[in-house]
Amino acid sequence: MLFFFVLPLLTTVVISFWRTESYTIIHDWNIDNYVVLLTKHTYLVFLGRSILMATAVTLISLIYSWPIAYFIAYAGGRYKLVLVLLTSAPFFTGIILRVTALQQIFGPIGIINTALINLGLKPINAFMYSNFASGMGLVYLWIPFMILAIYLSLLNFNFDLLEVAKVNGASPIKAFFEVTLPLNWIGTAVGIVLVFVPTLAASITPRFLGGVNGALFGNILAHQFGATGTWALGSAMGVVLFFVSIIAIFLVWKTVDLRRSGFTGGDI
Amino acid sequence: MSSKKDQKDGGLQAVFTRRDFLKGTMTAAAAAVALSACGPFIKNQEKATLELRWLGWEHYNVKKIVDAFQEKYKVKVSSGFFDGNSEAYNKLKAGGTDDFDLVMADGFWPRLYAKQGLVQPVDYSKISNMKYVFDDFKPPNYMLLKEEDGDRMIAAPNCWGGYGFTVNMDKVDEADAESISLLFNEKYKGHLSTSARFEENIALAGILVAYRMGTINAPRPDGKSFNPYVLTDEELEEAKKLLIKQKKLLLTRWNDEDTLERLLRSESVWASPEWSGIYRRIYFDKLDGKTDLNMRHVLKPKEGGLGWVDTWAITSGVKDSEKLELVHKWIDFRLDPDNMAIVATDVGWSPTVDVRDKVPQRFVDSLFLNNTSAIRGLYQFDAPSSPEKWERVWSEVEAS
Numbered sequence: 001m002l003f004f005f006v007l008p009l010l011t012t013v014v015i016s017f018w019r020t021e022s023y024t025i026i027h028d029w030n031i032d033n034y035v036v037l038l039t040k041h042t043y044l045v046f047l048g049r050s051i052l053m054a055t056a057v058t059l060i061s062l063i064y065s066w067p068i069a070y071f072i073a074y075a076g077g078r079y080k081l082v083l084v085l086l087t088s089a090p091f092f093t094g095i096i097l098r099v100t101a102l103q104q105i106f107g108p109i110g111i112i113n114t115a116l117i118n119l120g121l122k123p124i125n126a127f128m129y130s131n132f133a134s135g136m137g138l139v140y141l142w143i144p145f146m147i148l149a150i151y152l153s154l155l156n157f158n159f160d161l162l163e164v165a166k167v168n169g170a171s172p173i174k175a176f177f178e179v180t181l182p183l184n185w186i187g188t189a190v191g192i193v194l195v196f197v198p199t200l201a202a203s204i205t206p207r208f209l210g211g212v213n214g215a216l217f218g219n220i221l222a223h224q225f226g227a228t229g230t231w232a233l234g235s236a237m238g239v240v241l242f243f244v245s246i247i248a249i250f251l252v253w254k255t256v257d258l259r260r261s262g263f264t265g266g267d268i
Numbered sequence: 269m270s271s272k273k274d275q276k277d278g279g280l281q282a283v284f285t286r287r288d289f290l291k292g293t294m295t296a297a298a299a300a301v302a303l304s305a306c307g308p309f310i311k312n313q314e315k316a317t318l319e320l321r322w323l324g325w326e327h328y329n330v331k332k333i334v335d336a337f338q339e340k341y342k343v344k345v346s347s348g349f350f351d352g353n354s355e356a357y358n359k360l361k362a363g364g365t366d367d368f369d370l371v372m373a374d375g376f377w378p379r380l381y382a383k384q385g386l387v388q389p390v391d392y393s394k395i396s397n398m399k400y401v402f403d404d405f406k407p408p409n410y411m412l413l414k415e416e417d418g419d420r421m422i423a424a425p426n427c428w429g430g431y432g433f434t435v436n437m438d439k440v441d442e443a444d445a446e447s448i449s450l451l452f453n454e455k456y457k458g459h460l461s462t463s464a465r466f467e468e469n470i471a472l473a474g475i476l477v478a479y480r481m482g483t484i485n486a487p488r489p490d491g492k493s494f495n496p497y498v499l500t501d502e503e504l505e506e507a508k509k510l511l512i513k514q515k516k517l518l519l520t521r522w523n524d525e526d527t528l529e530r531l532l533r534s535e536s537v538w539a540s541p542e543w544s545g546i547y548r549r550i551y552f553d554k555l556d557g558k559t560d561l562n563m564r565h566v567l568k569p570k571e572g573g574l575g576w577v578d579t580w581a582i583t584s585g586v587k588d589s590e591k592l593e594l595v596h597k598w599i600d601f602r603l604d605p606d607n608m609a610i611v612a613t614d615v616g617w618s619p620t621v622d623v624r625d626k627v628p629q630r631f632v633d634s635l636f637l638n639n640t641s642a643i644r645g646l647y648q649f650d651a652p653s654s655p656e657k658w659e660r661v662w663s664e665v666e667a668s
Contacts (some may be wrong), residue, residue, distance in 0.1 A: 022655060023357055042354070042660070045667040103527070108519070108536040129520040207523055215666040227466055228659040229354050231387045 016235035021052035023229040033236035050217035054199040057138045065146040084114040128212030137205040146191035155188020318343040355378045365585035374578035375649030378423040387581040389420040394596040397603035404640040405620040423579035427617040431441030431574040434547040434566040439538040448476040461540040464521040466662040471496035479571040495553035497650035512668045548634040574644025
């Protein structure tokens with residue numbers, strides 16, 4: 001923990017208070033990088049885009065994952081494990097291959113647009129090189145984590161409670177929001193964090209699918225450590241990203257009410 | 269009464285005595301001493317196989333050539349790769365001179381390496397194949413192989429090329445095709461593309477801006493001739509505005525050549541800067557009757573264009589004479605016309621060595637081997653004068 005997490009983080013923090021000049025780090029203590037990040041409109045735009053993208057991707061993943069996880073846990077029978085493993089199929093390949101596959105589907109000459117052209121319709125460029133395409137790619141990338149987190153929570157859920165709710169006059173929707181979701185909120189919250197945080201730092205997917213207006217905070221951060229060689233600014237961006245992630249985790253944690261979540265781990 | 273297991277254990281204890289233990293320990297110790305005595309011999313045997321380590325662009329890692337070199341000189345060749353000069357520069361600055369014996373660099377970059385003491389002089393007298401290099405890539409025609417304030421050679425040429433545009437002439441008007449303004453032309457909205465390389469995007473816009481402002485041939489603040497990587501603040505500001513306007517015209521900024529090739533072949537993109545490799549492949553397909561696409565590669569737009577000569581430079585980490593000999597042999601071997609012909613046909617880059625009688629005519633034409641003097645009119649790849657300033661400009665373009 002100390003070697004792989006604390007030490008690199010401390011190094012990043014230290015470098016963020018230095019500066020670079022023509023690909024050279026100058027050990028000159030200052031807070032300029034943070035001033036730039038927090039006052040320049042440019043970097044706030046990237047941060048805003050990333051937070052919006054992460055929120056949208058998390059919400060879509062959440063809405064999409066719940067029925068899948070529910071179905072597997074409730075009706076999966078002895079195939080539960082196989083079905084859950086199948087949801088992680090995208091992870092059988094590398095990220096570049098996954099992004100390339102999405103390009104083949106959504107691209108200007110991808111499957112969808114080729115079909116539209118063959119039907120005599122106009123191709124839809126919004127499918128490709130847009131924030132929509134980027135968002136789709138990120139949902140595809142992180143959704144297995146959300147499904148898994150909710151599924152694991154549902155494994156310990158007593159489905160008989162829904163019958164009780166029904167007997168007491170609750171509609172299926174009311175039963176879901178008043179019984180199922182609260183009692184599985186910890187798993188859901190874990191899923192939210194597992195999707196939100198990596199999406200916040202995403203760079204490869206938006207780089208290949210996002211188009212000219214698709215640069216996110218992660219892209220610009222990666223740029224500082226690559227072509228521009230402005231590591232000090234990049235380190236400050238990393239620190240900012242870390243704190244935004246911590247805030248996001250804190251906010252999600254604040255929504256967890258252990259007394260209403262079926263938590264049986266002892267004193268709270 | 270003891271169990272069967274106890275009897276077995278007891279039996280073992282009876283056989284293995286203290287004397288046996290001491291005898292075994294002594295034998296083991298003697299064996300260890302004998303092995304350690306062999307140590308230096310084994311180490312020397314390993315050391316006898318020299319290893320040559322180069323850092324460069326991956327496409328130059330041509331197995332045929334590497335294997336032949338290893339076989340001829342009985343050495344081991346290993347390599348590391350990078351995407352851009354700045355990445356390699358950062359690697360060497362971070363202690364990479366001890367990890368690599370040779371580094372590849374193009375444009376002005378070898379001079380930057382030399383200034384920083386990251387590379388050492390190259391002895392051309394040890395590179396007999398330099399005689400096959402076109403004069404266009406040697407001083408006095410091409411001076412970037414020499415240190416800036418001295419006469420020593422700091423790199424040997426390898427391949428060359430431009431960063432021109434590949435244009436679909438069925439879609440783009442003849443009058444628009446030969447100008448950088450093509451990339452900023454509203455007429456072709458949604459069918460233009462550029463690479464994601466921030467340096468070259470700003471540099472190309474900088475050439476157009478300086479051309480329009482009339483500063484391209486005017487005296488420069490640094491007293492040198494115009495260099496699109498050394499723009500004034502005013503030019504940089506104008507370039508930024510141009511790049512922001514350009515965004516709505518672009519279908520995408522490509523990150524890999526495969527993507528651009530697909531977009532050009534499907535006629536989704538009609539014009540984009542590229543290194544001419546895609547143009548060559550489409551051109552060959554046309555010669556073979558596999559496509560009807562009417563593509564042109566504009567090596568040097570009328571305002572001026574970008575170009576590069578990539579080179580081999582010897583890192584300052586090479587200290588002993590044996591290794592120094594070996595790195596010169598490597599450069600010489602790579603410049604052998606037969607090997608350069610392999611680079612031309614298998615890799616697709618244009619050699620600085622004359623291989624016109626060794627490659628088919630289609631390669632001579634598409635690799636501009638009859639037009640090597642074009643390099644003199646191209647602004648060479650360079651490091652931005654202020655990476656920090658250029659980063660801000662690019663971030664503003666990306667955020668707009």
